[in-house]
Amino acid sequence: MSQPNPVKRAADKVAEVIQGAGAGPEEGIPGKPAPRSPSVAQPTEPREPLPPKPDQSGPDTMSPTGQATGAAQARMAQSGAYLTDAQGTRLYDTDHSLKAGPRGPVLLQDHHLREKVMHFDHERIPERVVHARGAAAHGVFKSYGTASAVTKAAFLAPGAETPVFVRFSTVLGSRGSADTVRDTRGFATKFYTEEGVFDLVGNNMPVFFIQDAIKFPDIIHAGKPHPDREIPQAQSAHDTFWDFVTLHTEATHHTLWNMSDRGIPRSYRMMEGFGVHTFRLVAADGSTTLVKFHWKPKLGVHSLVWEEAQLAGGVDPDFHRRDLADAIEAGAYPQWELGIQTFPDTPEQTFEGIDLLDATNLVPEELARVQPIGLLTLDRNPSNYFAETEQVAFHVGHLVPGVDITDDPLLAGRLFSYLDTQITRLAGPNFSQIPINRPHAPVNDMLRDGFHQDAVHRGVAPYRPNSLDGGCPFLASPENGAYVETPVRVPEATKVREAPESFSDHFSQPRRFWLSMSEVEREHIIGAYTFELGKCYEQAVKERALQVLANIDTQLCARVAEGLGLPAPEATVPPVDVEPSPALSQVGRSWPTDGRLIGIVTGPDGDLDGVRAVREAVLAADMVPLIIAPRGGKLGAGDDAVAVQRTFVTARSVEFDALLVAGAPAPGDDARGSRVAGANPAGAAGAVDPRVTLLLAESFRHGKAIGAWAGGEALLETAGIPTDAPGVVAGPDGTSALEQLRELMATHRVWERFVTTV
Numbered sequence: 030m031s032q033p034n035p036v037k038r039a040a041d042k043v044a045e046v047i048q049g050a051g052a053g054p055e056e057g058i059p060g061k062p063a064p065r066s067p068s069v070a071q072p073t074e075p076r077e078p079l080p081p082k083p084d085q086s087g088p089d090t091m092s093p094t095g096q097a098t099g100a101a102q103a104r105m106a107q108s109g110a111y112l113t114d115a116q117g118t119r120l121y122d123t124d125h126s127l128k129a130g131p132r133g134p135v136l137l138q139d140h141h142l143r144e145k146v147m148h149f150d151h152e153r154i155p156e157r158v159v160h161a162r163g164a165a166a167h168g169v170f171k172s173y174g175t176a177s178a179v180t181k182a183a184f185l186a187p188g189a190e191t192p193v194f195v196r197f198s199t200v201l202g203s204r205g206s207a208d209t210v211r212d213t214r215g216f217a218t219k220f221y222t223e224e225g226v227f228d229l230v231g232n233n234m235p236v237f238f239i240q241d242a243i244k245f246p247d248i249i250h251a252g253k254p255h256p257d258r259e260i261p262q263a264q265s266a267h268d269t270f271w272d273f274v275t276l277h278t279e280a281t282h283h284t285l286w287n288m289s290d291r292g293i294p295r296s297y298r299m300m301e302g303f304g305v306h307t308f309r310l311v312a313a314d315g316s317t318t319l320v321k322f323h324w325k326p327k328l329g330v331h332s333l334v335w336e337e338a339q340l341a342g343g344v345d346p347d348f349h350r351r352d353l354a355d356a357i358e359a360g361a362y363p364q365w366e367l368g369i370q371t372f373p374d375t376p377e378q379t380f381e382g383i384d385l386l387d388a389t390n391l392v393p394e395e396l397a398r399v400q401p402i403g404l405l406t407l408d409r410n411p412s413n414y415f416a417e418t419e420q421v422a423f424h425v426g427h428l429v430p431g432v433d434i435t436d437d438p439l440l441a442g443r444l445f446s447y448l449d450t451q452i453t454r455l456a457g458p459n460f461s462q463i464p465i466n467r468p469h470a471p472v473n474d475m476l477r478d479g480f481h482q483d484a485v486h487r488g489v490a491p492y493r494p495n496s497l498d499g500g501c502p503f504l505a506s507p508e509n510g511a512y513v514e515t516p517v518r519v520p521e522a523t524k525v526r527e528a529p530e531s532f533s534d535h536f537s538q539p540r541r542f543w544l545s546m547s548e549v550e551r552e553h554i555i556g557a558y559t560f561e562l563g564k565c566y567e568q569a570v571k572e573r574a575l576q577v578l579a580n581i582d583t584q585l586c587a588r589v590a591e592g593l594g595l596p597a598p599e600a601t602v603p604p605v606d607v608e609p610s611p612a613l614s615q616v617g618r619s620w621p622t623d624g625r626l627i628g629i630v631t632g633p634d635g636d637l638d639g640v641r642a643v644r645e646a647v648l649a650a651d652m653v654p655l656i657i658a659p660r661g662g663k664l665g666a667g668d669d670a671v672a673v674q675r676t677f678v679t680a681r682s683v684e685f686d687a688l689l690v691a692g693a694p695a696p697g698d699d700a701r702g703s704r705v706a707g708a709n710p711a712g713a714a715g716a717v718d719p720r721v722t723l724l725l726a727e728s729f730r731h732g733k734a735i736g737a738w739a740g741g742e743a744l745l746e747t748a749g750i751p752t753d754a755p756g757v758v759a760g761p762d763g764t765s766a767l768e769q770l771r772e773l774m775a776t777h778r779v780w781e782r783f784v785t786t787v
């Protein structure tokens with residue numbers, strides 16, 4: 030990679046974090062990062078305050094009143110040995126209520142009990158009405174300056190560096206739902222620019238379900254759990270979702286993206302992001318350009334396969350959250366390039382016949398190249414989930430000079446919705462004073478009072494003009510940074526509740542997406558539709574869905590119909606002749622393998638010298654080795670004993686990007702409780718633990734590269750894996766097997782292994 034890659038600096042640290050500082054299961058929790066610093070000792074006796082801990086919680090957050098909040102308060106709390114109540118009074122006991130004698134009734138006068146329980150009772154706030162489940166990180170955006178010709182935005186000037194906070198999310202699930210469900214992912218970025226906050230509130234898909242925000246409550250009501258039993262959670266595989274998207278065929282394109290591999294990303298670090306709408310950039314000379322924003326991940330765009338996504342939902346519901354936090358904790362900082370597609374700002378606002386105001390459309394990259402304009406690096410985890418990830422409030426109306434909106438009717442509704450919902454979610458109108466939401470630019474507004482007002486405003490005249498506060502505050506002009514709306518001419522028109530004719534083509538863009546997919550991606554799409562529609566009860570919904578598919582592609586429709594056991598209908602809209610866009614496919618390119626997890630299956634009798642060498646080679650290649658053995662602890666003795674990170678109990682295929690088997694089959698002896706009497710008993714002499722064969726068979730089925738040496742090939746055969754199958758390699762030693770594995774992993778999966786008939 031041309032940019033300095035922090036992943037390269039961090040291989041050892043990555044392993045340390047993911048392995049729990051190299052500890053075996055009994056020495057550390059597998060997969061749990063080592064604590065960054067020893068936790069503050071809990072004193073049993075009062076003692077003098079400790080010196081302050083180094084600040085790891087970001088910029089200072091003194092409130093305008095001078096009261097310590099956020100990082101400043103955290104520093105104070107961590108530097109003090111004394112526990113206090115909310116008023117600062119020191120406490121001598123927080124474990125016992127005040128009682129009339131040790132066995133007597135609790136007294137009403139216990140003000141500490143009252144305060145402690147009262148505060149706990151109010152700890153929860155409403156979750157977001159959509160995108161409730163999320164994970165976030167701090168970082169920095171460095172501008173290349175290449176957008177300066179089309180925008181005067183200071184954060185896009187050459188060399189500008191801007192702090193950012195990025196929150197990734199699923200859309201439908203509740204706050205505690207699983208990460209790997211099939212869904213769209215949110216990709217929201219807050220740029221704390223010197224000219225005010227700019228929020229780019231996008232998704233990992235470039236198109237949206239609906240064209241007009243007035244339907245947003247409807248699509249969300251349809252996608253969320255059914256109101257009678259509140260099931261299913263975080264799923265689109267149910268009748269109301271499919272009822273809506275087949276009755277509103279503008280949803281066809283986004284639904285197809287959801288059913289594609291984009292709906293189940295491998296990692297937040299391996300997702301594209303899109304601003305979706307067309308925005309208007311304004312240059313210093315007042316000229317304007319229409320643009321679409323794209324985030325391109327340095328690690329490439331990769332997905333899970335559906336069975337992995339389902340397994341991860343149970344094995345590790347925090348799969349994506351953990352992956353992001355572990356990588357950042359380890360210094361393997363995820364990076365994305367921000368790019369723009371540019372279009373002339375003509376009165377029609379179309380490009381090559383594509384209506385730029387219709388958010389169900391994308392513009393193929395082959396027609397308008399994505400031009401890189403800056404680099405995003407996420408380099409710091411939040412220090413407090415609630416304070417930052419939960420309380421962050423994004424809004425598409427947070428704009429800075431040089432970035433303006435268009436008349437996209439979906440965007441118009443969003444401009445109302447975000448602030449509106451945040452008044453309820455964050456309890457009043459002052460949420461921009463919450464530390465994570467505070468602009469880094471100076472704020473001097475005339476907004477006053479309200480719930481949770483932190484500021485102590487001075488002066489008597491919060492209005493303009495005034496003659497009492499010296500006429501302050503002053504107004505700015507465009508020359509000194511005022512945000513001025515672009516004077517776009519609005520054509521003379523009659524008020525109507527109508528969409529333009531150009532919004533009525535609902536099938537040519539989905540058809541382009543379908544035609545752009547590789548065979549294996551098409552198989553996945555067919556599988557996804559067959560699964561989701563198979564979960565619907567209503568016959569009419571399934572039939573209507575097949576009609577929609579017939580209008581995209583005959584073969585797609587026929588295959589899904591076959592899976593559902595229903596007849597395939599004829600198209601009612603003649604298929605349009607569209608050019609595929611190869612850039613839409615995830616298959617066929619090579620990517621860095623940095624940060625990928627390699628499982629090394631071994632045991633006390635495995636080739637431990639070989640394991641040591643491979644472990645070093647994996648680290649040197651900026652990947653993460655995880656040793657999998659029958660039991661925890663260490664293999665071998667002495668200083669070069671090999672620490673075990675996963676046992677046959679804790680290892681599951683979803684965690685690993687590739688597997689290596691080091692040596693002869695490893696019998697497991699701790700399968701008690703999961704063994705079925707008489708069935709390949711683990712621990713029996715010469716028997717192979719069924720969980721190891723499952724691990725290998727699943728990895729094989731999911732198209733992962735697998736290697737073996739020193740007799741490990743026999744274990745593959747026991748697991749039913751032909752050693753001459755694509756993507757299965759055997760080396761004379763571990764390091765040569767690893768080399769072959771790396772080449773295979775550059776394409777993410779061994780695609781030839783998937784059977785395709787499209």
Ligand code: HEM
Binds near residue numbers: 157
């Ligand atoms: C292009 C279409 C859209 C995209 C890309 C999009 C993206 C997002 C994202 C990423 C979030 C999560 C922000 C976070 O992490 O806090 C979000 C939240 C939300 N979106 Fe959208 N959205 C779209 C359309 C809409 C529309 C049309 C509406 C309503 C008319 C809407 C209403 C909301 C609401 C109410 C929230 C919760 C905000 C909060 O509680 O802070 N969205 N959206």
